[in-house]
Amino acid sequence: MSRCAACLFSCLLAVAAFTGCVIERKAECKAAEACDQALETPIGDFDADDGVFGDVGTCWQTEDTAAPCVKACNDYLVEQRDLALLQNNEAVFEACGGVAE
Secondary structure, three states: OOHHHHHHHHHHHHHHHHHOOOOOOOHHHHHHHHHHHHOOOOOOOOOOOOOOOOOOOHHHHOHHHHHHHHHHHHHHHHHHHHHHHHOOOHHHHHHOOOOOO
């Protein structure tokens, strides 16, 4: 590797470490945030500023670290849709990705 390329690589690593976010936050976790916000009492775990699921959370270091986070977000969406159906809460059902009939 040339000296210039090595310098550029080092700078990119430093920027990635500084920002804490190497990959973009996945849509499933953005959807989980919107779902959570539709609840009467949001838990806040999926907020954009959350240290795990948020925009610069630990989930988004690599695709490998993102996989369990995306699963957690999808699980949360399904759980909240199921609860909304039981409670006949159409607004939460739709906010959590359900489709009104």
